[in-house]
Amino acid sequence: FQEAGLPDGVINMVTCDGPVAGNVVFKHREFAGLHFTGSTGVFRHLWKTIGENLEMYRSYPRIVGETGGKDFVVAHPSANVSAVVTGLIRGAFEFQGQKCSAASRAYMPASLWPAIKAEMQAELATLRMGSPEDFGNFINAVIDRRAFDKIKGYIEYAKAASDAEVIAGGGCDDSVGYFVEPTVIETSNPHFKSMVEEIFGPVLTVYVYDDSTENAFENVLNLVDSTSEYALTGAVFSQDRYALDVASKKLENAAGNFYLNDKPTGAVVGQQPFGGARGSGTNDKAGSYLNLLRWVSPRTIKEALVSPTDYRYPFLG
Secondary structure (H helix, E strand, O other), X not given: OOOOOXXXXXXXXXXOOHHHHHHHHOOOOOOOEEEEEOOHHHHHHHHHHHHHOHHHOOOOOEEEEEOOOOEEEEEOOOOOHHHHHHHHHHHHHHHHHOOOOOEEEEEXXXXXXXXXXXXXXXXXXXXXXXXXOOOOOOEOOOOOHHHHHHHHHHHHHHHHOOOEEEEEOXXXXXXXXXXXXXXXXXXXXXXXXXXXXXXXXXXEEEEEEXXXXXXXXXXXXXXXXXXXXXXXXXXXXOOOHHHHHHHHHHOOOOOOEEEEOOOOOOOOOOOOOEOOEEOOEOOOOEOOHHHHHHHOOOOOOOOOOOOOOOOOOHHHO
């Protein structure tokens, strides 16, 4: 920005704990806007704080948020098995699933599930785990103790549940760093805890739907749309163009970034502006002119070149 000519001090980076900054920013008369990326709970708290302080501000603040996600992958019976497996592994386990866009719930057709399951388990067995200093490691440690304990708690919950089974991974080791194995949970309950709540870790939960019944695909799309409070990213795999069209329409409000035959992560800067609605934020699409327009204030100027000199309009006569 400086190289482009922006004066010093227009943009500043201030590092501190969120509450410390908040106590200053949200109580300041000149506070004008918030562009937030973080958890849904924190964003809602900030919005509430801003609302409570509204009378002290010089103008109404602009508020944009990109928050949590419970991102889905849906496979149609026509889907390519290897493409689905690759999308699930990359989507769920890159960056240890510590991405708001990470795939964390999957809906697989019963007709394809045996093949998908077998190939995914075989591929997961080849993933190397270790330090990010070795680029050959696909899985690194999760960020800290708090994350490790939270993720481990979900895995232990699944292991103890009667309507779920850990079919891959499940190991946790904090002896040197905080390492969690890429974990896949299969559940018979489409509203199982790990199908609904954001985990932010390398845990993927799979629900297998019966695709032999009439309208099975449409029904599972309705399930996807209604299960989670979030609407960040999602993906549908199918080699049937009609099925992709149906999914695009039915899931119109289920994901701000929607992917066809690809993982629901890794939006390309400049091509896929990012945003999600519902519990995932305000969907203002950071990286797009749609976002830029949120921060400008229009001003209209009218100049009369010939000013009226009589208040009487013609109809008054």
